Amino acid sequence: MAQRIDVKDLNIYYGDFRAVADVEMSVEPRSVTAFIGPSGCGKSTFLRTLNRMHEVIPGARVEGRVEIDGVDLYAPDVDPVAVRRQIGMVFQRPNPFPTMSIADNVLAGVRLNNRRISKGDAQDLVEQSLRGANLWNEVKDRLDRPGSGLSGGQQQRLCIARAIAVKPQVLLMDEPCSALDPISTLAIEDLISELKADYTIVIVTHNMQQAARVSDRTAFFNLAGQGQPGKLVEVDDTSVIFSAPREQATEDYISGRFG
Ligand SMILES: Nc1ncnc2c1ncn2[C@@H]1O[C@H](COP(=O)(O)OP(=O)(O)OP(=O)(O)O)[C@@H](O)[C@H]1O
Ligand SMILES: [Mg+2]
Numbered sequence: 001m002a003q004r005i006d007v008k009d010l011n012i013y014y015g016d017f018r019a020v021a022d023v024e025m026s027v028e029p030r031s032v033t034a035f036i037g038p039s040g041c042g043k044s045t046f047l048r049t050l051n052r053m054h055e056v057i058p059g060a061r062v063e064g065r066v067e068i069d070g071v072d073l074y075a076p077d078v079d080p081v082a083v084r085r086q087i088g089m090v091f092q093r094p095n096p097f098p099t100m101s102i103a104d105n106v107l108a109g110v111r112l113n114n115r116r117i118s119k120g121d122a123q124d125l126v127e128q129s130l131r132g133a134n135l136w137n138e139v140k141d142r143l144d145r146p147g148s149g150l151s152g153g154q155q156q157r158l159c160i161a162r163a164i165a166v167k168p169q170v171l172l173m174d175e176p177c178s179a180l181d182p183i184s185t186l187a188i189e190d191l192i193s194e195l196k197a198d199y200t201i202v203i204v205t206h207n208m209q210q211a212a213r214v215s216d217r218t219a220f221f222n223l224a225g226q227g228q229p230g231k232l233v234e235v236d237d238t239s240v241i242f243s244a245p246r247e248q249a250t251e252d253y254i255s256g257r258f259g
Contacts, residue, residue, distance in 0.1 A: 002029035002030045002169055002170070002198060002199050002200045003029055003068050003069040003169040003170060003200055004026065004027060004028055004029045004068070004069055004200065005026065005027040005050060005066065005067070005068055005170065005200065005202075006026045006065075006066075006067040006070075007023050007024060007025050007026070007050075007064070007065070007066050007067075008024060008064055008065040008066075008067070009022060009023075009024060009063075009064040009065065010022070010023040010024075010046075010049065010062060010063070010064035010065065010066065011023075011062065011063045011064055011229075012042065012045050012046060012049055012054065012060075012061075012062050013059075013060065013061050013062070013063070014045075014057065014059060014060050015059040015060075018229045019042050019045045019229055019230060020042035020045055020046050020221075020229055020230045020231070021229035021230070021231050022231065022232075023046060023064075023231075023232045024232070025219060025232060025235050027200055027202060027217070028200070028216075028217075029200045030196055030197065030198070030199070030200065031196065031200065031201070031216045031217060032192060032193075032196050032201045032202075032203060032214050032215045032216050032217075033201070033202045033203070033215060033216070033217045033218070033219060033235075034202075034203050034204075034205055034210075034211035034214065034215035034217070034218045034219070034238065035047065035202065035203070035204045035205075035218075035219050035221060036204075036205060036206070036208065036211050036218060036219070036220055036221070036253070036254075037220055037221035037222055037223075037230070037233075037253065038222065038223060038253070039206075040223060040230070041221040041222055041223045041230035041231075042221060042223075042229070042230030043174075043204045043221055043230075044174050044204060045230075046221070046230075047089075047172050047174055047202060047204055048089075049062050049066060050066060050073075050087060050170070050172055050202065051073075051083055051084050051086075051087035051088075051089055051170070051172060052073060052074075052080040052083045052084060053084065053089065055080070062074065068086070068087070068169070068170070069169075085109075085113055085166055085168065086168055086169050086170070087168055087169065087170040087171075087172060088109075088163035088164065088166060088168035088170070088171050088172065089163065089171075089172045089173070089174070090156070090159050090160055090163050090171065090172070090173040090174070090176050091159070091174055091176075092174050092175040092176070092178050092179065093179055094152060094155035094156040094158070094159050094179070095159060096147030096148065096150070096155050096158050096159060096162070097147060098146060098147060098148035099146055099148070100146065100147055101143065101144045101145060101146060101147070102130075102139050102142065102143050102144070102145060102146075102147050102150070102158060103122075103123075103126045103143040103144060105147040105158055105161075105162055106125070106126045106129050106130060106158070106161045106162050106165050107122055107125065107126060107165065108162055109162050109163065109165055109166040110125065110165055110166055113166060125165055126143065126165075127140075129161040129162070129164055129165040130158075130161050132160075132161065132164050132194075132195070133157045133158070133160040133161035133164065133191060134157060134187060134190070134191045134194075135154060135157040135158060135161060138154060139154070139158075151184070152179055152180055152181075152184065153180045153181065153183070153184020153185075153187060153188070154184075156176060156177070156179075156180060156184065156188060157187065157188065157191065160176075160188070160191065160195075164195070164199075168199070169199070169200065170199065170200045170201075170202070171195065171199045171200070171201045171202075172201075172202050172203075173192075173201065173202070173203040173204065174204045175204050175205060175206065176188055176203065177189070177205070177207070177210065178205075178206065178207075185210070189210065189213055189214050192214050193214060196216075203215065208242075208254055211238065211242075212238060212242050215238045216237065216238060217235060217236065217237060217238060218235065218236065218237075218238045218241040218242070219232055219234075219235035220232075220233045220234055220235070220241060220245070220247075220249075220250045220253060220254075221233065222249050222253070233247050233249050233250055234246055234247050234250055241254065242254055
């Protein structure tokens, strides 16, 4: 199910502004890759190009290639809606549909994709997805209650359940724990480690300990200055990035000596 990602000579624009320049990197299937770097260096922008969410912003475009298992995401015959189904995304703020029930939230993506699904299959999918997101035991007795009645950490796991219910090949997460307490954060990190068995996962985080705990590979992005594009400084095994990075800028950033 998991797929590899190959990014080749990618430049990302908002109108005339080049926000991210010349990215080359690969992400292996069944691994977790962390994106780290200072605010504004383009982590979220780059992440959104990996499932064609970037181009929904007027004037936003990319040059270069993003290949998923060798297929160019930006080829003219590729349907961006199909891409977003294949490559799920979890955002910084948990965003369940507030009035929708917990079960319907899990099924929302599947229904948006126009998949007809029997009642029995829907129930199975709800259970399987909530178990996958480590939330089943906490909500199994209130599946018909609104998603907004859950705690922040539970809502984020509900969003992860919604993302995995469509069985994506890749899961992109943009600071999924930044609004959560330490216990919910650890629950999400455990979940990421489990999901790695089936998915290719990319996570943006400002938390160095989190990157060190959950990721196999870490990519450090940086900005040369105001108005300059963000660049990928280096990507390597997480243990290397945190112990012996090649670049001084990486060393400065991870040791907190940055700016
Ligand atoms: N919708 C947009 N329109 C124009 N410019 C944008 C837009 N979104 C982001 N940018 C610009 O692109 C650059 C990269 O922003 P991005 O949000 O990707 O950074 P980031 O690394 O995710 O930062 P943070 O750590 O604060 O989330 C910044 O200069 C930002 O101002
Ligand atoms: Mg961001």
